[in-house]
Amino acid sequence: MAIGLIASAMGWGAGHHEVAGAAHGAAAEHGAGASAHGGEHAPIWLRRLFASLWQSNVFFLGISAVGTVFVAIHTVAYAGWSIMVRRIAEAFSAWILPGGVIMLIVFFASGHNLFHWRTEGIMDPASPNYDAIIAGKAGFLNLGFYVARMVIFIAIWWFFSKRLRDLSLQEDQIGGTGFWDKSINVSAMFLVLYAVSSSMSAWDWVMSIDTHWFSTMFGWYVFASWWVSGIAGILLTAIYLKQAGYLRFLNANHLHDLGKLMFGFSIFWTYVWFSQFMLIWYANLPEEAVYFNQRLGGFDGKYTWLFFFNLIINFAFPFLVLMTRDAKRQMIMLKIVATAVLIGHWLDFYMMIMPGTLQGDSGFIIEIGTGLVFLGGFLLLMTKRLSQASLVPVNHPFVEESVHHTT
Amino acid sequence: MTKRYALGIFEDEDVLLHAIENVRAAGVKIYDVFSPYPVHGIDDALGIERSRLPIAAFFYGMCGLSFALWMQIYMLGFDWPMIIGGKPHIGLPAFIPVSFELTVLFCCHGMVITFYTISGLYPRMKVPVMDVRSTDDKFVMAIELKEDSDLGNLTQLLRANGASEVNEKEMTKE
Numbered sequence: 074m075a076i077g078l079i080a081s082a083m084g085w086g087a088g089h090h091e092v093a094g095a096a097h098g099a100a101a102e103h104g105a106g107a108s109a110h111g112g113e114h115a116p117i118w119l120r121r122l123f124a125s126l127w128q129s130n131v132f133f134l135g136i137s138a139v140g141t142v143f144v145a146i147h148t149v150a151y152a153g154w155s156i157m158v159r160r161i162a163e164a165f166s167a168w169i170l171p172g173g174v175i176m177l178i179v180f181f182a183s184g185h186n187l188f189h190w191r192t193e194g195i196m197d198p199a200s201p202n203y204d205a206i207i208a209g210k211a212g213f214l215n216l217g218f219y220v221a222r223m224v225i226f227i228a229i230w231w232f233f234s235k236r237l238r239d240l241s242l243q244e245d246q247i248g249g250t251g252f253w254d255k256s257i258n259v260s261a262m263f264l265v266l267y268a269v270s271s272s273m274s275a276w277d278w279v280m281s282i283d284t285h286w287f288s289t290m291f292g293w294y295v296f297a298s299w300w301v302s303g304i305a306g307i308l309l310t311a312i313y314l315k316q317a318g319y320l321r322f323l324n325a326n327h328l329h330d331l332g333k334l335m336f337g338f339s340i341f342w343t344y345v346w347f348s349q350f351m352l353i354w355y356a357n358l359p360e361e362a363v364y365f366n367q368r369l370g371g372f373d374g375k376y377t378w379l380f381f382f383n384l385i386i387n388f389a390f391p392f393l394v395l396m397t398r399d400a401k402r403q404m405i406m407l408k409i410v411a412t413a414v415l416i417g418h419w420l421d422f423y424m425m426i427m428p429g430t431l432q433g434d435s436g437f438i439i440e441i442g443t444g445l446v447f448l449g450g451f452l453l454l455m456t457k458r459l460s461q462a463s464l465v466p467v468n469h470p471f472v473e474e475s476v477h478h479t480t
Numbered sequence: 481m482t483k484r485y486a487l488g489i490f491e492d493e494d495v496l497l498h499a500i501e502n503v504r505a506a507g508v509k510i511y512d513v514f515s516p517y518p519v520h521g522i523d524d525a526l527g528i529e530r531s532r533l534p535i536a537a538f539f540y541g542m543c544g545l546s547f548a549l550w551m552q553i554y555m556l557g558f559d560w561p562m563i564i565g566g567k568p569h570i571g572l573p574a575f576i577p578v579s580f581e582l583t584v585l586f587c588c589h590g591m592v593i594t595f596y597t598i599s600g601l602y603p604r605m606k607v608p609v610m611d612v613r614s615t616d617d618k619f620v621m622a623i624e625l626k627e628d629s630d631l632g633n634l635t636q637l638l639r640a641n642g643a644s645e646v647n648e649k650e651m652t653k654e
Binding site for chain 2 (some may be wrong): 357
């Protein structure tokens with residue numbers, strides 16, 4: 074009931090964002106459309122729209138799935154402290170299905186504008202577009218298998234999110250430990266499947282944009298980005314609810330632990346980022362180094378500042394600000410850092426996707442507008458689901474432990 | 481020097497935590513509490529200030545980082561420049577792993593040494609044990625007895641707060 078209020082308040086905010094986003098997008102489209110060139114590609118504004126839709130969708134779909142991963146990990150670990158924020162993580166998965174549908178639509182609508190390997194005749198030796206390297210990947214990167222994988226991954230994420238959510242809701246009604254026992258099995262199965270599907274979806278959705286290029290760190294890299302953004306999102310929502318007067322039992326101890334996770338996984342992301350960068354930098358093989366050539370100084374240095382800014386906002390800033398215990402226990406500090414981490418990782422996906430799809434043509438107005446539209450849609454569905462059940466799973470066996478949690 | 485202590489023996493950590501609060505509220509200064517395992521929230525209940533060790537750790541880490549960077553830049557950039565894999569003499573990405581390791585190394589050793597020094601711990605030191613049962617299943621609250629302390633009142637206070645027994649013990653410290 075009362076939760077509906079906050080949901081509508083956030084929903085209004087989201088709607089506002091959406092309007093603003095659409096306005097931005099429209100304005101930019103007019104501006105950019107004028108300079109669109111012909112040729113085999115769609116006009117620049119359309120390519121920018123496709124690329125930004127893809128970027129924001131991959132980002133928000135990933136965050137959405139991370140909500141379920143958060144629940145699953147804490148269930149198999151028998152973690153008690155996180156029960157207080159479990160419903161927030163559950164609500165995140167509301168975006169999986171719409172996100173998946175948008176992803177399919179954008180994939181079919183964009184054609185070869187996003188994915189170079191979809192160019193007509195690129196795998197046909199008789200065609201002038203023939204590319205032997207890409208043709209060698211035809212066993213994996215062909216339309217049927219790719220779409221099947223996409224559908225299967227999203228179906229897995231959606232099914233297990235729904236299953237865990239349903240078990241949790243039934244537990245609210247009936248009580249007992251049976252539902253929790255069942256959710257351990259469900260979580261364990263989901264984590265195994267997610268480990269494979271998240272890694273492969275990172276190859277499919279992000280790495281195959283730079284079709285010639287490959288990196289064995291990429292699955293972890295994308296997962297780290299999603300995971301730390303998801304934690305930042307959960308943290309931000311928890312603080313928002315707390316400050317609006319909900320989650321009475323959520324205290325500095327819970328925030329401290331969430332802050333530690335965000336701090337730790339920001340470092341983890343940097344570790345993965347650096348592992349990928351250093352190996353490529355050190356070996357200096359042309360087919361690998363091209364990825365960083367484009368981002369460091371390529372296209373007249375267009376992405377160079379972003380390359381370093383990415384490291385500052387996603388590593389140096391959270392690392393230095395959240396280092397002390399007091400910072401992790403203060404809402405204002407956590408809010409600043411969580412917002413920075415979310416923006417930072419959105420930019421991280423920008424860095425992954427834009428140079429491969431738009432080369433030097435990317436900008437920020439359409440992209441930020443699209444990002445805000447996605448944020449609005451995500452918040453609408455997330456808060457709607459949040460308002461549909463008690464904010465704390467009242468019959469969870471560990472709820473008492475969470476109330477008395479101290480760090 | 482010999483000191484006398486009143487020892488309140490407790491069976492349960494929750495009872496102990498409440499007793500600590502009540503005893504402190506009654507204006508009695510607690511010397512220390514001994515427990516078989518770390519009890520959550522006992523630091524706050526005893527009013528122990530937070531350690532400043534993390535601040536020291538930060539500076540040890542900075543020392544390690546600076547030393548690592550200086551060492552690598554001086555050795556590979558100036559003292560004996562070598563071309564490795566066609567990279568610049570001072571190739572920062574290659575220095576990061578070593579810098580990280582030395583930061584952690586300095587930080588850990590600095591913290592351990594500082595902690596031992598501050599706490600007065602050294603090898604083969606004899607630790608006075610107030611009550612051996614605090615290493616098994618009992619919680620022991622020690623209160624120092626001064627010349628004018630009233631043991632009767634103290635016993636009553638501890639018993640009222642759930643102590644299963646109250647003993648008196650003399651400890652000699654050289």
